[in-house]
Amino acid sequence: MFDLFSGLPLAVGFSLVLALALVLAFEFINGFHDTANAVATVIYTKAMPPHLAVFFSGICNFLGVLLGGVGVAYAIVHLLPIDVLLNLENGRSLAMVYSILAAAIVWNLGTWYLGIPSSSSHTLIGAILGVGVVNALLTDLPVSTGVNWGKALDIGLSLIISPLAGFVIAGLMLLALKKLFVGSKMHKTPEQRRTIDNKKHPPFWNRLILVLSAMSVSFVHGSNDGQKGIGLIMLVLIGIVPAKFILDPGATPYQIQRTYDATVHLHSLYTRNADVLDEFLALRTPPAPLAQDFRCNPRNTPSTIQAVRLSLDGIHAYNELPPAVRGQVRRYLLCLDDTARRVAGLGVLPAAEAADLQRLRRDLTATAEYAPLWVIAAVALALGVGTMVGWRRVVVTVGEKIGKQGMTYAQGMSAQITAVAAIGVANLFSLPVSTTQVLSSGVAGTMVANRSGLHNGTVRTILLAWLLTFPISMLLSAGLFSLTVMALKI
Template sequence: MIDLFSGLDAWVVVSLVLALAFVLTFEFINGFHDTANAVATVIYTKAMPPQLAVLLSGIFNFLGVLLGGVGVAYAIVHLLPVELLINVNTGHGLAMVFSLLAAAITWNLGTWYFGIPASSSHTLIGSILGVGLANALINNIPLADGVNWQKAIDIGASLVFSPLVGFAVSALLLLGLKWWRPLSKMHKTPDQRRQVDDKKHPPFWNRLVLVISAMTVSFVHGSNDGQKGIGLIMLVLIGIVPAQFVLDLSSTTYQIERTRDATLHLSQFYQRNNDVLGEFLALGKAKDNDLPERFSCNPEQTEPTINALLRTLNGVADYHSLPPESRIEVRRYLLCLDDTAKKVSKLPALGAREKADLDKLRKDLTTTTEYAPFWVIFAVALALGLGTMIGWKRVVLTIGEKIGKQGMTYAQGMSAQITTTLAIGVANVWALPVSTTHILSSGVAGTMIANKSGLQGGTVRNILLAWVLTLPATVALAAGLFWLASKALA
């Protein structure tokens, strides 16, 4: 990590430090903003003392980030169009990163201050979309190309449907528990438990399930939300110090050979499907010297891009042996080939088996571009874990008492937490970012309906308003900040 600052101008070093600090601040805020949801039920039901619950939640968030991989991280990164990712420079990168982070942090702090369970995922995604759209307007790019809309639609669908799943599954799970054990003490609220049984804590088995499910929610929260911070830091590093981070310089010879082989096999794949793809990719028409001076991703330039990449990687066993300019070119080629392959895989004329083969080739192509150094993962894990340990009280009260007209029972807490763990776990498998806040709060609301407790209109209205307004507010804020930053740099 010390080599990170070697050979950089003073202003770049200061900018880099500030950008990294902004990302870690966002993750720190994410910790005490979102993780309150993970510990809300276990604290409210008196299953664990608040200090112990928050400490253990912080530890499990930390572990979740360390072990969660980088799939969600690059799902976030690829919300930006490939053109913006391959042609970013230091000044542009700084404007992009500071704009989206300032917008995300501002909205997160505002909703936390008012105790509204808003989503850090929505906040970050809205900020990234705002930067992409503003960049399109500034550079006279069609808005259709300003954002990776297919990725945005996939992520948007996961963010919209996951709370609905949380609501329905939590309600059904509670109804199942009431059918199975209708007279169980798990259907009491903490106040009823104290008044009727003169007990402060839940029954043993209910308490155990509440504790375990709270920690699993913390773990999957770390593995999903923590990756967003990892993706942001990689955006910072690639944008400000591209020579060191456009490719994984620790890649083994085998990984580089795997990338080279995937490129060769991709060329063979296209030739094999020439009758279907020939016109779309202009196979046999483009020449190697047709690549434009300002590189852009055009499916009709696929053959020259493949040939240029194979020439650059010929005989390379260690990325350190490539000059910085060549590393940047290799990343551009790989991102562009991956983007084109993704478009090709959606063509209706291509068969299911060919699409599966193409997906495998795409994974091999991105082996050395979709990565994160261990120190990045550790720093984000630490920031998220420490943030978890403060600021939880405001949202705990909202989750426990202000969603339903009655207090939350132990069974409701278990149902909401188990559902949240499963929903985020499935999202992690598919590398989709989801909102812990929305899944858990909607899960609690679902159990309130199933328990015939009713909902508090004011709180539900505030949560829905935050859900609806977060995207447009952060899009507008980030776009405005990016426009101002770009004008200042012009």
């Protein structure tokens, strides 16, 4: 990290500092929204004092980001079209990243100021869609190619299904607790606990479950939402200082060999299935040298595989390759991965071969889609500090303003356990979901199940924010990107 700025011109160094600051600002504000939701119930129910809750939440977020991998990070990144990912060094790609970040920060900050539990995931994805569509229009390409719409559909479904599941499952869990533990103290609100029992804190076992589930929400939040910032920082680093970050500089000889072997096995897999893939991949055409202005085309697959093997043959560390060759290798690997994704979508491979193809995709991109430890730590720190600064507004909304009555201990447990399960499942499939939506929906579900009633005004405000987040973030990012492209003529 310390040699990050060595040898960089002043303007490039300033651009890098600004871009990194914007990403960390986004994650800082994300802490206002999403991480504050993770500790909202445990603070409101007095299970933990705020300073301890946010401190341990920050630690759990850090561990979640550290151990969560980068699957979700690059699921977000791959909403951008493959041509942008192949050519991140150009000015237009960087303008896209700046526009995405600025739009996401403006909307997140505005909704936080109003105390509305808004979705950082929705904001970021909407901003990406906005610049993707405008980029296609500015380059005279079909809008259908401006965004990876297949990935966008998968993510959109996860963002829609997860809060609905949170609402239903949390409500059912509360009904089960009410039936199994009739008359239990877990069904009291903190106010009732103080008035009737003259005690400040929840009963011991309820308190323990509230604390553990809140920290689990923080952990899965870090392993899901925290990765979005990681993906954005890697876009910035690869775009501004590609010589240092375009491929993992810490890749071991074993990892590089696995990448090489993946291309060999990929060619074998395609050859075994040439009868159904030849027309799509031009497998029986002799490989031809790739053009200098490389574009990802499935029919160039044999040539691309051959180019990777020639580049990596005998290589033990990526710094043995000239920077230009490293850039080419990254482009080739991402192109092979994109083509493999499209092959899988054809539905013509036997189940065993399709499973092998997925494993080969992971090996292909292992050293091209990575994140240094300092990037992970910086994102985790920004999330944690954001939680400590801005938690109060969202805690009050979640604890008191969604339902007409205060939240009981059982409601807090049901909402938090449901959020852990929903986000954990999404992590398994590398799908981004909104902690805000899942937890707020879970609280609303328990309010309905408890017959507490909902504050219609608050619910309408939250729903309106969710409905407006996509179009507003799209318009903001699209407008900023258009203005930047026209102003700088890039």
